[in-house]
Amino acid sequence: MLISPRPDPAPAAHDRLYRGLRARIMHGEIAPGQALTLRGIAAEYEVSMTPAREALRRLVAEGALTLSSSGRVATPELGNDRIEELAALRSLLEVELASRALPRAHLALIDRLQSINARIAEDVTRRDAIAYIRRNLEFHRTLYLRAQAPAMLAMAETVWLQLGPTMRALYGRVRHKEPPHFHRLIIAALKAGDEPGLRLAVRSDVTQGLRMLLG
Amino acid sequence: MLISPRPDPAPAAHDRLYRGLRARIMHGEIAPGQALTLRGIAAEYEVSMTPAREALRRLVAEGALTLSSSGRVATPELGNDRIEELAALRSLLEVELASRALPRAHLALIDRLQSINARIAEDVTRRDAIAYIRRNLEFHRTLYLRAQAPAMLAMAETVWLQLGPTMRALYGRVRHKEPPHFHRLIIAALKAGDEPGLRLAVRSDVTQGLRMLLG
DNA sequence: GCGCGCGATTTGTGATCACATGACCCCATG
DNA sequence: CATGGGGTCATGTGATCACAAATCGCGCGC
Numbered sequence: 062m063l064i065s066p067r068p069d070p071a072p073a074a075h076d077r078l079y080r081g082l083r084a085r086i087m088h089g090e091i092a093p094g095q096a097l098t099l100r101g102i103a104a105e106y107e108v109s110m111t112p113a114r115e116a117l118r119r120l121v122a123e124g125a126l127t128l129s130s131s132g133r134v135a136t137p138e139l140g141n142d143r144i145e146e147l148a149a150l151r152s153l154l155e156v157e158l159a160s161r162a163l164p165r166a167h168l169a170l171i172d173r174l175q176s177i178n179a180r181i182a183e184d185v186t187r188r189d190a191i192a193y194i195r196r197n198l199e200f201h202r203t204l205y206l207r208a209q210a211p212a213m214l215a216m217a218e219t220v221w222l223q224l225g226p227t228m229r230a231l232y233g234r235v236r237h238k239e240p241p242h243f244h245r246l247i248i249a250a251l252k253a254g255d256e257p258g259l260r261l262a263v264r265s266d267v268t269q270g271l272r273m274l275l276g
Numbered sequence: 277m278l279i280s281p282r283p284d285p286a287p288a289a290h291d292r293l294y295r296g297l298r299a300r301i302m303h304g305e306i307a308p309g310q311a312l313t314l315r316g317i318a319a320e321y322e323v324s325m326t327p328a329r330e331a332l333r334r335l336v337a338e339g340a341l342t343l344s345s346s347g348r349v350a351t352p353e354l355g356n357d358r359i360e361e362l363a364a365l366r367s368l369l370e371v372e373l374a375s376r377a378l379p380r381a382h383l384a385l386i387d388r389l390q391s392i393n394a395r396i397a398e399d400v401t402r403r404d405a406i407a408y409i410r411r412n413l414e415f416h417r418t419l420y421l422r423a424q425a426p427a428m429l430a431m432a433e434t435v436w437l438q439l440g441p442t443m444r445a446l447y448g449r450v451r452h453k454e455p456p457h458f459h460r461l462i463i464a465a466l467k468a469g470d471e472p473g474l475r476l477a478v479r480s481d482v483t484q485g486l487r488m489l490l491g
Numbered sequence: 492g493c494g495c496g497c498g499a500t501t502t503g504t505g506a507t508c509a510c511a512t513g514a515c516c517c518c519a520t521g
Numbered sequence: 522c523a524t525g526g527g528g529t530c531a532t533g534t535g536a537t538c539a540c541a542a543a544t545c546g547c548g549c550g551c
Contacts, residue, residue, distance in 0.1 A: 073347075074535070098502065109536045111326075114503085118330050122337040124427070131543060132288075132503050146427045153368050212339070212361045212438070216431060223427070289505070313532065324506045329533085346513060347533050 075112035078102065079119055086125050086136065087222050088195045089229025096135040097126065125222040136226040144227060147220055148271040152264050154217045155201065159247070159263045161208035166251045173203055174248055182240040190232040194225075200244060204251075224271075231270065243269060290327035293317065294334050301340050301351065302437050303410045304444025311350040312341065340437040351441040359442060362435055363486040367479050369432045370416065374462070374478045376423035381466045388418055389463055397455040405447040409440075415459060419466075439486075446485065458484060 082102070085091055103113035117134050120126045127137045139147070177200045184192040198221055205214050243266030250259035297317070300306055318328035332349050335341045342352040354362070392415045399407040413436055420429050458481030465474035 073533095100502070110503090111535050111537090115330065115333050115534095118334055119337040122334040124430070133543090134503095143427065146425050149372070149425075150428060150431065153372055157364070157368055210361050210364075212358065213365055215339070216365065216434075219431075288503095315532070325533090326505050326507090330504095348513090349533095 073112075074106075074108045075115040078106050078108070078112055078116035081106070082116055082120060083125065083222065086120070087198065087218075087225045088191055089225050089232070090191055091136050091226055091229070093136050093138045093226040093230055095226075096133060098133075120222075123219050123222055125219075125225070137223065139224075139227050144224070144271060147224055148268055150220050151217065151224075151267045151271075154213060154220065155205065155267055156260045156263050158205040158208045158210060158213055158217060159259050160256060161210055162204050162206075163251065163254065163256055163259055165207045165209070166204070170203070170207060171248060171251055174200060174244075174251075177203060178241065178244050178248070181244070185240050190229065193232060194228055197241070200241075204247070228270070231273070241266070288327075289321075289323045290330040290334075293321050293323070293327055293331035296321070297331055297335060298340065298437065301335070302413065302433075302440040303406055304440050304447070305406055306351050306441055306444070308351050308353045308441040308445055310441070311348060313348075335437075338434050338437055340434075340440070352438065354439075354442050359439075359486060362439055363483055365435050366432065366439075366482040366486075369428060369435065370420065370482055371475045371478050373420040373423045373425060373428055373432060374474050375471060376425055377419050377421075378466065378469065378471055378474055380422045380424070381419070385418070385422060386463060386466055389415060389459075389466075392418060393456065393459050393463070396459070400455050405444065408447060409443055412456070415456075419462070443485070446488070456481070 082097075097117065099110050099113050099117065102117065103110045106113070117126065121128045121134060124137075126134045128134055177196060181193060181196045181200065184196055202214070202218070205217065208214065243262055246262035247259065247266060250256075250262050297312075312332060314325050314328050314332065317332065318325045321328070332341065336343050336349060339352075341349045343349055392411060396408060396411045396415065399411055417429070417433075420432065423429065458477055461477035462474065462481065465471075465477050
């Protein structure tokens with residue numbers, strides 16, 4: 062009796078659409094206010110409307126897309142107060158996640174964070190905003206995975222998702238010259254086992270980018 | 277030029293299903309581990325499978341339902357670590373929400389909270405667990421609405437949703453004799469404008485109920 | 492030249508159907 | 522009596538269709 066060598070050959074169409082769209086939104090590949098049509102998405106992924114509807118509905122439920130009164134979906138155009146609120150949420154959640162990850166952060170993790178940070182520096186000099194956003198989130202997610210708090214991490218990712226299109230607009234117009242300063246503070250605090258310093262560094266890193274969007 | 281007297285006569289079927297199911301889950305009317313079938317839900321609400329699928333998918337996206345590997349949906353059966361994590365999330369979010377509501381809390385709000393609290397006492401003596409859960413959440417939501425932080429409130433409600441079926445199991449087996457003690461502390465702190473006291477009272481109230489579920 | 496209204500087209504909603512898969516149950520067999 | 526196999530039924534997935542409403546554009550009239 063042989064076990065099938067591939068346990069799941071078909072990852073379900075609606076899930077494929079969901080993952081693809083989610084990644085594009087979170088990484089800022091879609092501008093704020095851009096409308097997405099059911100038939101358009103369906104045609105792009107070469108499926109029917111049904112899975113496209115489910116994927117979009119799921120993203121709307123997570124706040125990644127807004128649903129107009131007539132049912133049209135589009136990426137959200139965030140007002141200043143909403144951006145401020147989401148930044149506060151990032152602060153709350155990510156400071157807690159970092160704090161929980163601290164006692165579990167061993168050397169291999171710090172090495173990984175430093176290598177991600179090096180790649181971020183490359184993306185900065187290459188002026189690649191989308192790659193920068195993606196790797197910045199990878200930096201944070203790598204750290205927070207050590208917190209062993211999946212529900213909390215999921216909530217943080219939901220916030221990232223909601224900020225995705227806006228971050229694109231931000232990094233698209235701001236000229237980045239410095240590699241991430243606060244990331245080095247985070248790594249230093251991790252090395253030193255300095256929890257208050259880590260909390261401050263994470264809060265600063267999270268707040269920094271969004272603050273210039275408000276001014 | 278006349279404006280139509282009823283701007284939205286048809287609240288959309290899938291949304292009606294979503295709201296109905298969401299309320300039932302959040303208020304603990306569905307036991308943990310209970311399976312929900314597409315055709316069953318569709319028949320219960322007298323619609324076809326399509327809107328039922330969207331409503332269930334949306335609830336899955338919010339964490340209110342879990343999706344097995346074969347696509348079946350059921351209310352989640354939470355492990356102790358997950359419950360602990362969700363309680364920590366409630367603490368984080370709701371302490372912040374209460375803190376933001378404090379400077380805006382005027383007398384009318386406190387009166388409303390006290391009247392809700394009185395009804396909770398009635399529900400306790402009546403041993404009505406579902407009514408108790410519903411009014412307890414109403415108490416918290418009424419306070420947090422003053423925080424003017426819709427995204428944060430939405431996240432808190434998502435956590436409530438995930439805890440809904442588990443809370444039912446909790447209050448179903450615990451014999452409640454005392455009316456909510458910490459609610460009175462919250463009201464007292466609001467009256468006194470005592471922010472540290474308010475934070476402590478909210479954290480205690482949120483943690484109290486879940487702690488006995490872990491032991 | 493400008494605004495308004497009407498019509499064609501786009502778009503979301505919901506129903507129905509065909510299909511594949513996983514679950515469950517009953518019975519035969521050791 | 523326990524156990525395994527086979528078949529039936531239940532269930533999720535995705536496609537297609539009909540319909541209604543909203544949107545956009547074009548042309549007419551002022």
